Amino acid sequence: MSAHAHGHTVKRYRGLMDWLTTVDHKKIGILYMIAGLFFFLIGGLEAIIIRVQLMKPMNDVVAGDTFNELITMHGTTMIFLAAMPLLFALMNAVIPLQIGARDVAFPFLNSLGFWTFFFGGLLLNLSWFAGTVPDAGWTSYVPLAGPTFNSGHGVDYYVIGLQIAGIGTLLGGINFMATIINMRAPGLTFMRLPMFTWTIFITSALIVFAFPALTVGLVAIMFDRLFHANFFEVANGGSGVLWEHIFWVFGHPEVYILILPAFGIISEVVSTFSRKRLFGYSSMVFATVLIAFLGFMVWAHHMFTTGLGPVANGLFSIATMLIAVPTGVKIFNWLFTLWGGSIRFTTANLFGIGFIPTFVMGGVTGVMLASAPADYQYHDTYFVVAHFHYVIVGGLIFGIFAGLHYWWPKMFGRMLNETIGKITFWTFFIGFHMTFFVQHFLGLLGMPRRVYTYLEGQGFDNMNFISTIGAFLMGVGTIAFLLNIFITWAKPRNAAADAWEDGRSLEWTIPSPPPEYNFQQVPLVRGYDAWWKEKMEGNTAMTPAEPIGSIHMPSPSILPLIMSLGLFIAGFGFMYDRLIVAGAGLVITLGCMVIRSLVDDHGYHIEPEDQEKGVKA
Amino acid sequence: MSAHDHAVDGQLPHEPEKATLQARNNILGFWLFLGAETVLFGTLFAAFLALRHNIGDGPSANELFKLPMVFAATMILLTSSLTSVFAVQALHLHKKKAMVGWLIVTILLGLSFLGLEIYEFFEYVHEGHKFTTSAFSSSFYTLVGFHGAHVAFGVVWISLVIGQVLKKGLTVVTAPKVYISAIYWHFIDVVWVFIFTVVYLMGKVG
Numbered sequence: 016m017s018a019h020a021h022g023h024t025v026k027r028y029r030g031l032m033d034w035l036t037t038v039d040h041k042k043i044g045i046l047y048m049i050a051g052l053f054f055f056l057i058g059g060l061e062a063i064i065i066r067v068q069l070m071k072p073m074n075d076v077v078a079g080d081t082f083n084e085l086i087t088m089h090g091t092t093m094i095f096l097a098a099m100p101l102l103f104a105l106m107n108a109v110i111p112l113q114i115g116a117r118d119v120a121f122p123f124l125n126s127l128g129f130w131t132f133f134f135g136g137l138l139l140n141l142s143w144f145a146g147t148v149p150d151a152g153w154t155s156y157v158p159l160a161g162p163t164f165n166s167g168h169g170v171d172y173y174v175i176g177l178q179i180a181g182i183g184t185l186l187g188g189i190n191f192m193a194t195i196i197n198m199r200a201p202g203l204t205f206m207r208l209p210m211f212t213w214t215i216f217i218t219s220a221l222i223v224f225a226f227p228a229l230t231v232g233l234v235a236i237m238f239d240r241l242f243h244a245n246f247f248e249v250a251n252g253g254s255g256v257l258w259e260h261i262f263w264v265f266g267h268p269e270v271y272i273l274i275l276p277a278f279g280i281i282s283e284v285v286s287t288f289s290r291k292r293l294f295g296y297s298s299m300v301f302a303t304v305l306i307a308f309l310g311f312m313v314w315a316h317h318m319f320t321t322g323l324g325p326v327a328n329g330l331f332s333i334a335t336m337l338i339a340v341p342t343g344v345k346i347f348n349w350l351f352t353l354w355g356g357s358i359r360f361t362t363a364n365l366f367g368i369g370f371i372p373t374f375v376m377g378g379v380t381g382v383m384l385a386s387a388p389a390d391y392q393y394h395d396t397y398f399v400v401a402h403f404h405y406v407i408v409g410g411l412i413f414g415i416f417a418g419l420h421y422w423w424p425k426m427f428g429r430m431l432n433e434t435i436g437k438i439t440f441w442t443f444f445i446g447f448h449m450t451f452f453v454q455h456f457l458g459l460l461g462m463p464r465r466v467y468t469y470l471e472g473q474g475f476d477n478m479n480f481i482s483t484i485g486a487f488l489m490g491v492g493t494i495a496f497l498l499n500i501f502i503t504w505a506k507p508r509n510a511a512a513d514a515w516e517d518g519r520s521l522e523w524t525i526p527s528p529p530p531e532y533n534f535q536q537v538p539l540v541r542g543y544d545a546w547w548k549e550k551m552e553g554n555t556a557m558t559p560a561e562p563i564g565s566i567h568m569p570s571p572s573i574l575p576l577i578m579s580l581g582l583f584i585a586g587f588g589f590m591y592d593r594l595i596v597a598g599a600g601l602v603i604t605l606g607c608m609v610i611r612s613l614v615d616d617h618g619y620h621i622e623p624e625d626q627e628k629g630v631k632a
Numbered sequence: 633m634s635a636h637d638h639a640v641d642g643q644l645p646h647e648p649e650k651a652t653l654q655a656r657n658n659i660l661g662f663w664l665f666l667g668a669e670t671v672l673f674g675t676l677f678a679a680f681l682a683l684r685h686n687i688g689d690g691p692s693a694n695e696l697f698k699l700p701m702v703f704a705a706t707m708i709l710l711t712s713s714l715t716s717v718f719a720v721q722a723l724h725l726h727k728k729k730a731m732v733g734w735l736i737v738t739i740l741l742g743l744s745f746l747g748l749e750i751y752e753f754f755e756y757v758h759e760g761h762k763f764t765t766s767a768f769s770s771s772f773y774t775l776v777g778f779h780g781a782h783v784a785f786g787v788v789w790i791s792l793v794i795g796q797v798l799k800k801g802l803t804v805v806t807a808p809k810v811y812i813s814a815i816y817w818h819f820i821d822v823v824w825v826f827i828f829t830v831v832y833l834m835g836k837v838g
Contacts, residue, residue: 121658188664189661189664192664193660196660197660223664223667223668223671224667226668227668227675228675231679235679235774238774239770242763242764244764246679246683246767246770251686251688251767252687252766253683254682254686254767257682257683261675612792612796
C-alpha cells in the first residue's frame with residue numbers, strides 16, 4: 016500500500032504496531048470492543064462469585080471483606096470499563112459511517128481516549144494483584160472511603176484508575192460532538208440524522224457536562240487521602256454530604272449516558288427489521304433531548320434518605336417522575352414502528368424486542384423509587400439492585416448485544432452465526448429475568464444490599480437460589496456469544512455491503528468492512544433514511560457529492576499510548592508516595608504533548624489509482 | 633481542503649485561523665472543552681462555597697485576605713486578556729511582529745500574576761493557613777490553585793506557540809494555535825473574575 020503524499024512520506028505499520036499506533040476510528044472501535052469485552056468478563060466473573068456466595072444462607076465461599084471488594088469492583092468495572100467502552104466501540108465503529116465522514120474530527124485524540132481508558136482500567140484492576148482492592152462500593156461514599164476509615168491503598172486504585180479512564184471518556188465526548196456538528200455529509204441536516212447518531216450526540220453532550228464533576232470529586236478525595244486535605248474529613252470541617260452531591264451530579268447523568276445510546280441502537284434495529292421508517296422520528300429526537308435535560312435535574316433522588324428535607328425531596332421526586340413521560344413516548348414509538356411491519360426475528364431484533372418490555376419494567380420500578388416516602392422503604396434493599404439491573408442490563412446490555420449482532424458484519428465483514436445468536440439471546444434473556452425478577456421481592460421482604468450473607472428462615476433462601484441459577488444462565492449466554500465470535504472468525508469475509516439487505520442509513524452503502532477512508536466519494540444525502548430512500552427510488556448507489564480525488568489521511572502515532580503510559584506511571588507514583596516516579600510519569604505525558612504541539616502532522620494522501628485497488632482497513 | 637492549497641499563492645486569507653476544516657474542528661472542539669472546564673470550575677466553586685465557613689483552628693477569610701494585592705493581581709490578569717485581544721487583531725492584519733509582541737506582553741503579565749499568587753500563598757501559609765488546616769483552606773487552595781495551574785499551563789502553551797510562529801511563520805496551521813490559546817486565556821480570566829468575587833470579596837464581607 017503506497018503512501019506518497021505531496022512530499023511527505025509517512026511510516027505505515029503492520030501487525031501489532033499498526034494496532035498500537037492506529038488513529039483509524041474503525042480500528043479504535045475494535046480495540047474498545049476487545050477491551051470492553053475483556054472487562055465485561057472480569058466483571059461477570061465477579062458477579063458469579065457474588066451470586067455463588069449468596070446461593071444459600073450462611074454460605075462461606077468468600078469472606079465478608081472479599082465480598083465488599085467484589086461488589087465494589089463488579090459495579091465499577093461494569094459501568095466504567097465494560098459498558099462505557101462497549102458503547103464507545105459501537106460509536107467509533109458506526110458514527111463516522113452514518114454521517115458520511117472519512118474519520119472523526121480528532122483522530123489523534125480518539126486514540127488517546129482509548130489508551131487512557133485502557134491504562135486507567137488496567138491500573139484499577141491491578142489492585143487485585145497488589146492485594147489492596149477498593150471496597151467502599153462503586154459510589155465510594157465517605158467517610159467509608161476516606162483516609163480515616165480506609166487507610167489501605169484500595170480506594171486509591173479506584174480514585175486514580177477512574178481519573179485516568181475518565182480523561183479518555185471526556186475526550187471521546189468532545190470528539191464525537193465536534194464530529195457530528197462539523198463532519199456531516201452534504202445534505203445530512205440534523206433532522207435527517209439516524210437515531211443512533213442523535214443519541215450519541217446527546218450522550219456526548221452529557222459526557223462533556225457531567226464527567227468534570229466526577230473529576231473534581233476524585234481530585235478532592237485523592238487530596239484527602241494522599242495529601243491530608245479536609246474536603247470530606249468531618250473532624251476538620253469537611254462534609255460527607257458534599258461527596259454524595261458531587262458524585263450524583265455526575266452519577267445520574269451517567270446513567271443516561273449509558274442508556275441513551277441503547278435507545279439509539281434499538282431504534283435502528285427495530286426500524287431496520289420491521290422494514291419501516293422509525294415511527295415518530297421527531298418526537299424521538301425531542302424525547303432524547305428532554306431526557307438528557309431532565310437527567311441533570313434529578314441527582315438528589317439518590318439521596319432521599321440523606322435528610323435533605325421535604326421540599327428538596329418533593330422537587331426531586333416530581334422531576335424524576337417527569338422523565339417517565341419522554342421515555343414513554345419512546346416506548347410507544349418503538350411499538351408503533353413494529354406495528355404492521357414485516358418483522359424479521361434476527362438475533363439483533365430479538366434483543367431489540369426483548370429490550371422493550373424489560374426496560375418498561377425497569378422504568379416502572381424507577382417511578383416507584385422516585386416516590387420519596389416509598390423510597391425510605393426500598394432504599395438500600397435488593398429492590399434497588401433489581402431496578403438498576405433491569406435498566407442497565409435489561410436496557411443497556413441488551414442494546415449492546417443488539418448493536419454488536421447488527422453491526423458485526425460492518426465491523427468485520429462476517430455475519431455472526433444466527434443459531435448461536437438465538438441461543439445467546441434466549442439463555443441470556445431468561446437468565447436475566449430469573450436473576451433479577453425475584454430480587455424485587457427479596458428487597459420488598461427486607462433483604463439489604465451489600466451484605467455478604469443472611470440467616471435462614473427469613474424467606475430469602477429460595478429466591479436467592481433461583482437468582483444464582485439465573486446468573487449461571489446469563490454466564491452460559493455470554494459464553495455462547497464468545498463461541499459465536501470464535502466460530503465466525505474462521506468463516507470467510509463475505510458479508511455484503513448492505514449485509515441485512517434492509518439497511519437504511521449510510522453505513523450500509525460502503526463495503527463490509529469499509530476501506531480505511533470509508534467513502535471514496537462523500538455521498539449526497541437527500542432525506543432521512545438516506546440509503547433506504549435511494550433504494551426505494553430504484554437507485555443502486557448514493558449520488559456522490561464530490562469527484563473522485565486524492566484522499567487525505569491522518570498519520571498513525573505511538574504518542575497516545577506513551578502519554579497514557581506516563582499517566583499510568585504517575586498514578587502509581589502518587590499512590591505509593593514516590594514523587595520522583597510521579598514526576599517522571601507526568602514529564603513523559605507533558606513531553607509527548609509538547610512533541611505533538613511542535614511537530615505538525617501533515618498526514619498522507621491516498622491517490623485514486625490506489626483507491627481502485629481497494630485499500631482495506 | 634489541505635494546508636497546501638493556501639501555501640501556493642503565498643497569500644493568507646482574512647481569518648487564517650478558520651481557513652481549514654481541521655482548524656474549524658479544533659476551534660469547535662476547544663469551545664466544547666471549555667464547556668467541560670466550566671463544569672470543572674463550577675464544581676470546585678460549589679465545594680468551596682459549601683466549606684468556606686468551616687475554618688477549624690485556622691484564620692478566617694476576613695483576617696487573611698488583603699484586597700489591595702488581590703486587586704492588583706486582578707488588574708494584571710484583566711490587562712493580559714486585553715493584550716491577547718491585540719495579538720489576535722494583529723493576527724487578522726497578518727502583522728506577525730506585532731502579534732508576537734503582544735503575546736509576549738501577555739505572557740509577562742501572566743507571569744507577574746503567578747508571582748503575586750505564589751507570594752500570596754507563602755504569606756497565608758506563614759499565617760497558619762496551610763493546605764491541611766481546615767476544610768476551608770483545602771477547598772481554597774484547590775480552587776485557586778487549579779486556576780493558578782491553568783495560568784501556568786497557559787504561559788507555557790503560549791510560549792510554545794510563539795516559538796512555532798517564529799520558526800514556521802504565520803500560516804493556516806499556526807494561526808489557529810494562536811487563536812485557540814487566546815480563547816483559553818480569556819477563559820481563565822473569566823474564571824478569575826468569579827474567584828475574585830466569590831472567594832475574595834465574599835470572604836471579606838461574609
